[in-house]
Amino acid sequence: MTNSINEPAILNLPSQQLLIEGASCASCVNKIEAALSRVNGVEKAEMNLAQRTVSVDGSATTQSLIDAIRRVGYDAQSLKDKSDDDVLDEKDLADRAYYRRLMRDTFIALGLGVPLMIYGLFIGEMTVSTTPERIAWLVVGILTFVVMATSGRHFYIGGWKSILSHTANMDTLIMLGTGAAWIYSMVVVFVPALLPEMARHVYFEATAMIIGLINLGLALEVKARGRTSEAIKRLIGLQAKTARIVRDDKEIDIAIEDVLVDDLVRIRPGDKIPVDGIVVEGRTAMDESMLTGEPMPIEKSIGDSVATGTLNKTGSILFRATRVGKDTALAQIIYMVKHAQNSKPPIGRLADVIAGYFVPTIMIIAIVSGLIWLNIGPEPTIAFAVVSATTVLIIACPCALGLATPMSVMVGVGKAAEAGVLIRNGEALQTASKITAMVLDKTGTITLGAPKVTDVVLANAKSDEALLQMAASLESVSEHPLALAIVETAEERGVTLAKVENFNAIAGHGIEGVVDGKHLYFGNERLMRAQGIEIDAFLDKAQSLASEAKTPMFMAADGVLAGIIAVADPIKDDSISAIKRLQDNGLRVIMLTGDNRATAAAVAKKVGITEFYAEVLPQDKTDKIVALQMENEIVGMSGDGINDAPALAMANVGFAIGTGTDVAIESADVTLMRGSLHGLADAIAVSKATLRNVKQNLFGAFIYNAAGVPVAAGILYPFFGLLLSPIIAGAAMAFSSLTVVMNANRLRFFDAKNN
Amino acid sequence: MIVINIAGVVLIGLIIWWFWLYKPTQIAVCEGDLLVTVENGSYSPTHITLASNTPATLRFLRKDASPCAEIVMIPELDIDRTLPLNETISIDLPALESGEYPFHCQMQMYRGLLSVE
Structure with missing residues (x-):
């Protein structure tokens, strides 16, 4: 084999498909095909006018093809699936452009709003009484309109469009709030006589400041949001x-x-x-x-x-x-994490329902508030009415409510993925945070699942090899996890396996078959008793093996005990500390195993589990889960995802323990990509932290709106003479949703291992 | 004063009718394939009808740079897709039973309705 480095890629490349824009006639086809065939590396270019696509064979890069098409006056885009990396780069670019636009809008609006506010606070009155004042304020009003038409443009278009489509959103509230303040101020400027003298106050500074502050809030939110997807970026970056x-x-x-x-x-x-x-x-x-x-x-x-x-x-x-491509384990992990990040735990549903009614309700509250000030408020009633209605519209923040859950789930699910824990969806996340009992399968979960033969005890068999030959021949057709250990040991000792006839697996007991003319039974004590085979002389030995966490298996040949083969499955290095972590978190930890009682007891004792069930047949595992649920436990079950599938499905949260990177994506609520049981404690810790974060966000958003709206409406005025300025409301609203995103971002620093 | 109060009450009635009670008559019918534009804080068209038991494709084109517009979800169908800016993303719908399938952004500020009849 030769090693030719940096040789250009020219062999067997698949053809590329491009979508052509602006081509409408047969002559375009010739022009485009000719342009493409002149590009270096193109072997063949064929255009389909009906579909407006062109297919190009050869080694030319997509960009060189698009450039060639543009040179002859058309446009094109690649029809190839974009890689996650490209999508991410484009998103970053788009986000950055959006951020710059918002910051520009912020500066324009605050450039007018801040000087006006300083004037109002320290220099003069924002009122209209003389004609020169009217002219000056008219100029300011026009400047404010310019701010509205530039910096605030997206709020007005968005607000109006959403009204037309019978939905209402944050833009609608901002449009109505700032619009009301501006229109009122223009009425003061043009026809002051309509209003009592005390009410001739202009609010141009409020309009400009609100537009500036909310743009600033949005810009900071775009920045903060970028950080919430760090985990997925890291995964995509692995490609x-x-x-x-x-x-x-x-x-x-x-x-x-x-x-x-x-x-x-x-x-x-x-x-x-790479793949x-x-x-x-x-x-x-x-x-x-x-x-x-x-x-x-x-x-x-x-x-x-x-x-x-x-x-x-x-x-x-x-x-x-x-x-390759979208089929790799990494691509599937990325897909699964993205999907889970977009899903919502049930706790977020109330916020969804409220979000659906929120904006129109706020509009109604604003009108009611204005009417109350008009009817029973102090003079100047009309000014108070406008200020309170505007402030209500501006302070209400549906975004904080809507962002509360998704932002935390996004960060939490990503955080879990970093620790090798794949959480299927928001519901699994929420239930995992509430688990009270954790059921562990023994083999492959607590133990390595790779058993070794530890002892060979002879009864009637002639030699270790003879006993191993019988057992290994029989086990060579079995699928039992212990079978492999016996076959491997036999092969290591140079034993040749014999042919097996009439093989039969007896569930929960063992196996039988005919080898070299002898009828063999190989399995547990129950199997021997069932077949009436005398084993009493070896029971003590079997029990002492079992008490060392070994599994003794009896071999009977033609009705007589031939010997015992003991197999042990080593406990994973960190199972003991992981189980202790679960118990320290207040979880009831239960072990289930199909193994015999003595072995189970020995393993349970070693890892510190007091509650265990031995000799549980596979179909009975589900019953155990149900029994625990009847005791009002919220049950997590962890198993290897294949044998334990029904029990995993029955449990409130099923944890599939993956073997390395071969992820059992479809089978469980949570997939642990490494074998360590610490993944269980990590998953629960991350879920709890995420749910806590969601609750903080939801609570904050509810309280903010529930307290902010009445205060904006002036509920404190009768008691303390306090009425919020619309500018304060704008600042509060802008920073309430930013706070939610920043709180969710705190989760990024959560360390599952130390919790 | 009375006039203003009456106007206020009428306005409240209008809001309730327009946002909650109104059943739209302008509905886009999707026959196999329909382009939905995400622009200026809303989906256009907002209301889409679809024949039952017929697969269809909705193509979403996002022109709105706000990160709110980034994800479109159809929760009833367990569908969620990220919409890159200025790019068309096709969502293949299976043959659906009659019913209403709302679609919205992650925060439910952008909302639309898919009616299968």
Whole structure:
């Protein structure tokens, strides 16, 4: 194999599709095709006029094709799926442009509003009595209108359009509030005689200040919002841009969009894995922490799978691509996290219902407030009425209410993903925060799920090898997790397996079959009793094995006990500390296992679990969950996601323990991407923190509106003579939604491991 | 004074009617494929009817830079899509049963209704 570095990518490239704009006749087709065929690297360009698409074969870049089309007077865009990275870059650009526009609007509006406010506060009266004053205020009124038409334009267009479509939003409130203040002021300027002398006050500064402050609030919110999606950006950033593939004995660098399934990909030390695959050459250690949260590098050799986005540490490998593009585990994780970030926990639904009625209700309150001031308020009633109605419209903030839940969920779900915990949706997030009992499957959850043969005890069998041969032959057709351990041990000792006939698995008991003409039964004590096989002489031995957390299995040949093989499944290193963490958080931790009682008791004792159920048949796990739920427990169940699927589904929250990066995305409410049980405590901690954050936000938003609106309407005036200025209302409103986003952002610093 | 009070009450009645009671007559009918523009704080068209048991495609074009417009959701169908600025995003709807399927932004400030008849 040759190593030709930096060879241009010219082989077997798929064709590109472009959508052409502005082409309408057959002559356009010729012009465009000719322009494209002159581009370097284009082999063939064919246009379909009916669909306005052109398909181009060859190695030319998309941008060079679009440029060529633009040079002959048309426009084009690529029809290829954009990568998440491109979408993110475009979003960043768009957000930045939007931020700049809002800041420009802020400066324009405050440029007029601040001097006016200073004048009103310290220099002169904002009233109209003489003709020169009228002229001066008319000029200010026109300037304010300019501010409204530039900085405030988007509020007025948005507000008006939403009224026309029978919906109302924040823009509607701002439009009505600032519009009312401006119109009233213009009436004062043009026809002061209509109003009593005390009421001839202008509010141009309020209009300009409100537009400026709300634009400022929106701009800061755009900035703060960018930070809420940091976690997803980090995941998307894991994607490599190019892959070095081997085609026709040459190594070439190609864009990852062009990697096909079954391509051979070369990875050197320090490279990121560009697509999912299976190692076919070499061995190495991979850092998978970015996906699973598992800090230790994982050894990989031929036949092991490697996942997109993980980092090659030491060796050089060649792997065959198995999943590319949107099918990779990373792409699915990104999809799942995005989807979960957009979903809402049930706690947010009340806010949704309120949001639907909010704006029209505020409009009604503003009118009622104005009428009350007009009818029973002090002089000048009309001025008070306008100020109170305007302030009510401006202070009310539907955005804070609407943002409260989604912002926290966005940050919380992203935070969980960083710790290798994939939360399916908002509902799972909310329920996970309320779990009171956690059921753990033993095998593969508390233990490694990779058992080893520890003891061979002979009864009637001639030798260890003879006993192992019987057991391994029988187990070679079984799918039981312990089977592999026995077959491996037999192979290590050079035992040749024999053919099995009449194989039968007896659920919850063991297996039977005919090997070398002997009828064999292999399984637990219950199986032996059921078959009437005499085992009493070996019971003490079996019990002492079980008390060491080993699983003794009896082998009977033609009705006589041949021996016992004991298998043990080592407990995961951090199971003990993880279970203690769950218990310290006040959770009732329960272990379920199909294993015998003595082994279960030994494992439970080692990991500090007092409540456990042994010899539970797979179908009975669900019943145990239901029984716990009948005791009013909110039950979390964790298992490997395959055998335990029904129990996972029955539990209030099912946690699938993933094996590395091979995520069981479809099966559970929460998927833990690393095997450690600490993921359970992390998931619960993040869920609790997120729910706490949502509650703070919702409470804040409710209280803000529930207190702000009556105060704006003037409820404090009869007692303290206090009526809010519309400018204060504008500032409060602008910063209330910013506060919600900033509070959600606090979650970014939450450390699940230390909670 | 009485006139102003009456005007106020009438205005309140108008608000209730316009935003809550009014049933729109101007409805866009989606036959297979329909473009919905997200602009100036609202969806246009806002009300869409669709024949039942017929798959259809809604294409959303977001021209509104506000981050509020970024996500469109149809909760009943468990659909949520991010809308990049100035780009058309197609949402394929399965054959639906008769009923009303509201769609909105994440905060429910932009709202529309899909009626399947």
